[in-house]
Amino acid sequence: MARRDPQIVAALCRWFDREARDLPWRRRRTGYTALVAEAMLQQTQVSRVLQRYAAFVRRFPTAGALAAADEQEVLSLWQGLGYYRRARHLHGAAKLITRLYGGRVPRDVHELVNLPGVGRYTAAAIASIVYGKREPAVDGNTQRVLARLDANDGPPMDRRTIRRAWERAADLVGCAAEPGTLNEALMELGALVCTPQKPRCGRCPLASQCRALAQGRQDRIPPPRPAARKKQVHHHAVVIFRGGAPKVLLEQRPAHGMWSRLWQVPTVEAPRRLNIREVKDALPVPVTGLTLRGSFEHQTTHRWITFHVYTAGSRWRKGRWRRLDDTEDLPMSNAQRKVLAGSMRTSASPPIRRPPRPAAARGS
């Protein structure tokens, strides 16, 4: 433990008392609400989680209620948050909590990490913040703050860098009266003040303790991560209409892989752009008037996807047909929602605009 640690802890906790955001999962804190909030916050901005969290815990106020729910309803309430695997894991965790722990989220990190979707960080965050356990919890924000505090310029994905961050967090938690407050304060400082770009050192309670600031290297620590190369693929999404009050044909994606078991319009996926004949031949039903309406780019963790949006008509009756304005309750990816929204506009015909792709992604 460094000699300056007690000052760091005291300054951080005072700052957190003053500046902490009023977030709904901080108002009513239980193991279950913390589990839901942590699942939603992984890789998703707080502003977006705020739009979904209240409705989710209103519909599923306990682990037991979530465990008893149908997966399609859980996914439907997850819409807009993306990364649906987290929703499935949360659903699985609720079932396990109900079966093994009588509906109460366990307090021990070793039990918590056995729940689906719960890693070392989430387990430690719940154990410390909700149950007051003396456990360090290091997320991306905390790791950045700690790296700057000690001017540790190791690559953020390097195992030694990560181990060092956990050790430093354990040091700080070791001298905190309230371990959960300390953990939350570190995360909050990383989210609001010690941001990835342009940290606001002038407003930082740790400025006098910060070695990166003393060395003028706060903008260069941590070093940037190498950009991941993404695969380029093409999704040819066809909004097939039937009847006068138009119904559209929908299909469910396979149980495995990206967007598993979500709904979509018939979509032909290919490593290259297909011509209109190839799209038509690959569709599950015979169609007429197949017309390209426009394209847009969509980015996932591992892929650049160009969506080519078509409309067509069909007299086919088999399959899942829904009124276009009655698809809200079906879990769908944001990209497929955009396809449907575009097709509503294109029934009056303006093309969907194609935004420019960021330069970094070109050629990948």
Ligand code: SF4
């Ligand atoms: S002084 Fe600046 S770089 Fe150091 S912890 Fe505070 S915000 Fe981050």
